[in-house]
Amino acid sequence: MITDPISDMLTRIRNAYAVGKDSVIMQPSKTKESILVILKKAGYVQGHKVDGRVLTVVLSYVDSKPSITKVERVSKPGRRIYLKKDEIPTVLSGQGLAIVSTSKGMMTGEEAKTQNLGGELIAKVY
Numbered sequence: 001m002i003t004d005p006i007s008d009m010l011t012r013i014r015n016a017y018a019v020g021k022d023s024v025i026m027q028p029s030k031t032k033e034s035i036l037v038i039l040k041k042a043g044y045v046q047g048h049k050v051d052g053r054v055l056t057v058v059l060s061y062v063d064s065k066p067s068i069t070k071v072e073r074v075s076k077p078g079r080r081i082y083l084k085k086d087e088i089p090t091v092l093s094g095q096g097l098a099i100v101s102t103s104k105g106m107m108t109g110e111e112a113k114t115q116n117l118g119g120e121l122i123a124k125v126y
Contacts, residue, residue: 012024074122074124096125
């Protein structure tokens with residue numbers, strides 16, 4: 001049994017990039033899919049698809065190098081990190097991405113700031 005499915009998903013993606021895989025599979029969930037939609041918009045993954053009980057994530061490479069350099073899970077089941085809109089960090093001077101769970105769903109840190117929303121800081125990606 002996995003206690004932190006989001007951390008498991010991010011670790012699977014990180015490990016798949018490390019060994020040069022084209023895709024990675026895992027169990028689907030709505031939370032994982034909403035995070036993957038954000039990663040696709042930012043260009044960190046090519047896409048994802050759900051076939052029954054299997055979620056397949058297609059990874060993206062730029063000049064044979066992984067699109068994701070580092071993935072950091074911030075808020076964990078044992079310690080949740082909630083931030084106000086002014087406290088949401090800018091990751092790598094705007095080059096990276098902060099994923100925030102707000103009352104209006106998952107979104108990037110920049111989107112949350114423009115909509116004047118705070119929330120749980122899920123992860124940082126760059």
